[in-house]
Amino acid sequence: MNPIAQALSARRVLVCVGAGGVGKTTVGASLALLSAAGGKSSLVCTIDPARRLANSLGLKELGNQEATIPPAELARAQVPAKAPMSAMMLDMKQSWDELIERAAPKDVKARILQNRYYQTLSTKLAGSQEYIALQKLWELSHQRDYGMIVLDTPPTAHALDFLDAPSRILDFLDNDAARWLLTPALAAGKFGLHLFNLGGSFAAKTIAKFTGAQMLSELADFMFSVRGLYDGFRDRAKGVRQMLESDQTSFVLVTTPMKERLGETVHFHQVLRQNGMHVAAIVANRVHTAPPPEAKEQIARAPADLRERLATTLAEAELLAKDDQEALAALARDCDQTPIVRVPRFELDVHDLAGLWKLGQLLIEG
Ligand SMILES: Nc1ncnc2c1ncn2[C@@H]1O[C@H](COP(=O)(O)OP(=O)(O)O)[C@@H](O)[C@H]1O
Ligand SMILES: [Mg+2]
DSSP: OOHHHHHHHHOSEEEEEOSTTSSHHHHHHHHHHHHHHTTOOEEEEESSOOHHHHHHTTOOSOSSOOEEOOHHHHHHTTOOOSSOEEEEEOOHHHHHHHHHHHHSOHHHHHHHHHOHHHHHHHHTSTTHHHHHHHHHHHHHHHHSOOSEEEEEOOOOSOHHHHHTHHHHHHHHHTOHHHHHHHHHHHHTTOOGGGGGGSOOOHHHHHHHHHHHHHHHHHHHHHHHHTTTTHHHHHHHHHHHHHHHHSTTEEEEEEEOOOGGGHHHHHHHHHHHHHTTOOEEEEEEEEEOOOOOTTHHHHHHHSOHHHHHHHHHHHHHHHHHHHHHHHHHHHHHHHTTTSOEEEEEOOSSOOOSHHHHHHHHHHHHHO
């Protein structure tokens, strides 16, 4: 059985991972469409989709809103959906704010939301996008009754960035040094510049030098406000990890067959497997297909002034196809536990339901 078809029937959560621009969002949307056609109510949770793709999924603005694609739209694109297909665009900042709203005690919520360190945590800290995307996935899978949720992910070149995201957030929240340094003063009600009276320890001076007094007091305030949240974050991280490892979930590693990308993809695959994750398939997207054998004869019959240019184009296409074949052979050798599904490069971008459906057919045939 085709590995994608198998994953669509056996799993409840599919996570599309891979570097930026390889086709994660497109493949993710196609997978959800296939799943809806297979009779499971399906959701694709996209991250930063191209505008035209978002439009064709019925998504107009960010905001974590799930939208069901009207059946008439599916019918117009000749998608034989047996169950509803929904889509959403993940809003990172809003998801973080909602998490704090739920997790933080009333009296500190506003303080956290306004704190500059929180804003760094929620938008810029490495891993924070991955963390919140996984968190949202956990919530959706526990609070909604979709038969299939496909998660698109932020572009991540290294699998470890992805899998380590929760622990990185935990490290940030559990900065022992900062805590040790700041908490006694905070508990004593000393804020702001008073922190400089901490005894002039080396650590205090160093932090102050790099962050400035204002930032130091905000860091102190942040550490103080989040001090009760650590356990909740740790439990949630554990829940997410269990979901990713469970047999409900599988990963789809999307890549392109470029030679330069090979090492990165092989490593990504290795790390996922070493961490106990199930990888349903590697999707090699935008593969250059070899020109058909009759192309040469057709060129021979072309008008003389065109012949040379056509022959050059043909030679280039053959070379691109040959390069891709070699890269895919190497990929198959280095990831031999996981099937590779090939999707050819289309002439045009994939930005509507008909295109997604066509790509989907190739995913379950390839
Ligand atoms: N097989 C394909 N053939 C042609 N264009 C493709 C194919 N797959 C994806 N694309 C296009 O490539 C671009 C990047 O795809 P996208 O899914 O947004 O990548 P990612 O989410 O990995 O950044 C989009 O414009 C998409 O329509
Ligand atoms: Mg994307």
